[in-house]
Amino acid sequence: MIIHSKFKDYEVHMESNFDFLRELSQTPNAEFVIDEKVYGLYKTYFKEIPEERLFLVEATEEHKVIETALAICEKMTEIPAKRNAHLVSVGGGIIQDITGFVANVLYRGIPWTFVPTTLLASCDSCIGGKTSLNYKKYKNLLGTFYPPDALHICPGFFQTLSERDFESGLGEVVKFNIMAGEHGLKNIEDNIDRLLARDEDCLKQFVYSSLEFKKGFIEVDEFDRGERIKLNFAHTFGHAIETVTGYEIPHGTAVAIGMIMANRVAERRGMLDSEIARRSEKVLLRVIHIGIDLNEYPLERFISAMRKDKKQTSEHLTAVLMTNVAKDLKIVHDVQIEEVADARDYFEQLYHAQA
Ligand SMILES: NC(=O)c1ccc[n+]([C@@H]2O[C@H](COP(=O)([O-])OP(=O)(O)OC[C@H]3O[C@@H](n4cnc5c(N)ncnc54)[C@H](O)[C@@H]3O)[C@@H](O)[C@H]2O)c1
Ligand SMILES: [Zn+2]
Structure with a gap:
């Protein structure tokens, strides 16, 4: 490539x-x-x-x-x-x-x-x-x-990667597949067991397709001014999770949690079908294993970490949200504090219900 x-x-x-x-x-x-x-x-x-x-x-x-x-x-x-x-x-x-x-x-x-x-x-x-x-x-x-x-x-x-570092990487692999739409989502649903078992042929295919997907964004906007910003899907939430937990949760895992939160916001806004949201979180939960309760951190710290994210362009909270159309992500600048609180509670309930 x-x-x-x-x-x-x-x-x-x-x-x-x-x-x-x-x-x-x-x-x-x-x-x-x-x-x-x-x-x-x-x-x-x-x-x-x-x-x-x-x-x-x-x-x-x-x-x-x-x-x-x-x-x-x-x-x-x-x-x-x-x-x-x-x-x-x-x-x-x-x-x-x-x-x-x-x-x-x-x-x-x-x-x-x-x-x-x-x-x-x-x-x-x-x-x-x-x-x-x-x-x-x-x-x-x-x-x-x-x-x-x-x-x-x-x-x-x-x-030889630790479980923690391996799952962190899988978080990003799952992200690219969910962003790619129905074909990607189905592909990751069908192969998540093989990936978790570290099947090398399967990993090779998914690494390659993830890079191909990313290539499509960076080649048109190498310096992060427009299209590439969409790759930041789930990262505003993810970075806030990394910051408030003092980097106890590794990057890709924080992004996986961030995806569940972003999709919750999108679903409540009527931008994303419930069926896609449920299927996505089911596969995401397979790669998330954390020993931290996010609700133990004050919401204000979470919001302040989101505001300090370097992708923010104004005092309002910006995030990239998924829609039902493959690759058609939307950059929204009006995320409400209530939406963040709800998304965080939603993740916590979901995580503990399956644990
Ligand atoms: N430049 C970028 O675009 C970009 C994007 C995302 C993240 N990052 C940065 O990447 C860093 C996180 O990187 P990471 O998650 O790839 O890993 P890492 O470099 O933080 O390494 C994680 C752990 O894995 C160990 N390790 C590495 N390879 C191993 C192997 N094959 N077998 C066993 N152990 C191995 C390392 O020694 C370390 O203990 C953060 O600092 C983050 O800010 C950069
Ligand atoms: Zn990332």
């Missing part, structure tokens, strides 16, 4: 095994930035990387900061052939965000190859070119657009 971008067109390679890692390890003049945990698990495939070219990062939000980015830049000054310096990174969204930033600012941009190792990064964030760093208490405050030159996706990596 080729992604067309204003920066450069770049290719997504779908890999069936880890052999490509050996070849990648021989990239000349490269610095290899690898998630420490991934390096430990897949060491045998990284044997050929020279020790002096290896930079391991512990994938935590505390490390997704400018200091880590600067340390990588500094280490890369040791590469003698500066004009040919190349960055190869391997890991999830945290590694992607840090290394995309470095690749963009070092020498005003260097070639970058990214190997996503989480389902979330593979099915969603690896294309689209967003890079982000946290600063003090502000998540993703600093950022740029800079896509990689090449991507290698290998579903074999998903076998």
